[in-house]
Amino acid sequence: MSKIRVVHYINQFFGQIGGEEKADHKPEAREGLVGPGMAFQASFKDKAEIVGTVICGDSYFNENIEAATEELLKMIEEFKPDLFIAGPAFNAGRYGMACGSIAASVKEKLGIPVLTGMYKENPGADSFKSKVYIVSTRDSAAGMRDAIKLMAPLALKLALGEPIGTADEEGYIPTGIRVNLFEEKRGSERAVEMLLKKLKGEEYTTEFPMPDFDRVEPSPAVKDITKAKIALVTSGGIVPKGNPDRIESSSASKYAKYDIEGVEDLTAEEYETAHGGYDPVYANQDADRVLPVDVLREYEKEGKIGKLHRYFYTTTGNGTSVANSKKFAISIAKDLVADGVDAVILTST
Amino acid sequence: MVKEIERAGIPVVHICTVVPISQTVGANRIVPAVAIPHPLGEPSQPAQKEKEIRRKLIDKALEALATEISEQTVFE
Structure with a gap:
């Protein structure tokens, strides 16, 4: 079987172009891997190959979302990828928004599997977790190794169309999508077990976590x-x-x-x-x-x-x-x- | 921060460049700004023109504060 063709998205910092002073860097495509791509490649072994890397400055992306997406999509498509990976972005807000946004666009427009990773408090996580798989990472690049350990195998599974386990098993942020499955014990038994644990003050895992809609009602307008x-x-x-x-x-x-x-x-x-x-x-x-x-x-x-x-x-x-x-x-x-x-x-x- | 101040009953207008972040976080009155490193400025413009841009954004923000809303609203 031929190798899975992977395109990787990173920002100006991980692209080794520069820090904040280069955050307005325009989209750029390079052959092969750059920066964190090396660790992904090592983990893929000979199953997949990073054929191209696209790089964009965090400010440029977020200030020009539509134009940047369009330019990047063109560059990504030219590499004829089977799989697209963005980041990981850790707790970098603009980078996380960019990773989520471009991954969602690639999935929608190019129809290939995509994966990104970031810290759960990154605004990109809340914005895109229902659209793409986002592996939950630590809040800084010190967590790169751990992130790649989860992201690389999940990416390969996605590319090969293998079944994806639950958020807990695979390490991604829950997408809100429910899957039917058969449990060994029937519902009434499980409910009673949970109730008993609750009464005893023991830990238990709910099967239906309530979504956390932390919204505040708008305050009345200023009269004068x-x-x-x-x-x-x-x-x-x-x-x-x-x-x-x-x-x-x-x-x-x-x-x-x-x-x-x-x-x-x-x-x-x-x-x-x-x-x-x-x-x-x-x-x-x-x-x-x-x-x-x-x-x-x-x-x-x-x-x-x-x-x-x-x-x-x-x-x-x-x-x-x-x-x-x-x-x-x-x-x-x-x-x-x-x-x-x-x-x-x-x-x- | 926007939410906790609003929860105390004070209307807040959020002036920021990356509107999707503000929406995700849950700001109710949002005014899109110029750019991330200079939300209320435009260094490429002469000082007078730049101040005019800042006045326009503040006008928009004051308009947002004076407008009754029932849901998240972006004041373009």
Whole structure:
């Protein structure tokens, strides 16, 4: 049997083109394998061959989803692949969105099996888990070996059309698709067993986990915006120069609150970004590009808004866990309510 | 963060570039921004023009805050 032809998608970082300063790198195709492709190839042995690698910058993809997808699809198709692998993206949000999005498009448009991998909190996981198989990985590239150990065999199974086991068995994030199967014990027995375990306070596994729809109802609109007190909050990491509270450049463990009484404009001399997940040049030149204090001051004077709240709140959203973000925001919200803030503008990079 | 602030009863408008992420996370009022490293700026433009772009985005954000909605809404 001839080898399975594989095309691999990676970002500018794993493509060894560069870091954030190259995140706007346009789609590019290369013959053979690049970067993490080497470990996949080693794991495939002679069953499959990575015939081509397509590379795209994370910002370019996410800012031009349609155009980037179209360009990449063309490049991928030219390699005549039997199988498409994207990533793994770990907890890199833009990379995860790109991997999920391009994998879903390849599956739909080229009709071949696809696989990607990422950390369960990556926004790409929630967005694409029902469309493509996403192997659950650790949150950083330190988990590359473990990820490939799960991804490579699952990819081969998909390419060969072999039956795919459950999410637990194969290590992918549950897709929400149910499969009929025969159990040895009938339902009533299993239900009673579960109930007994529950009553004894023992561990048991439900057969029907409730989906987690964590949605918040929209708050009522602001009645009169010209009287409203508006606060600025950002995950873009804007801080006074020198980052006095040492907010981490990624995986933040804290947020900070800064007084902007009397500040008309965020200047390069006094403000910068602490965020390590995007090219900081533009925010360092003029932090208003992320936290628009200048325009809101102007609007305050013109009476277009009531008041710009005296403090802004900031953290870095780069790889920061959902649990931490939630904790920060609960505490920020408490402050805002106590200070009588009517509405919030939250900016993200 | 958007959700927890909104849960406290304060309307939030999320200005961000990657709208699908904001939708997945569950922001209710969303205004698409310019680019990831400069959501409210356009460094390729002269300062005056750039500020005009920022004003337009803020106008959109204020409009979003003043609009009653019943579901996730993107204010283009």
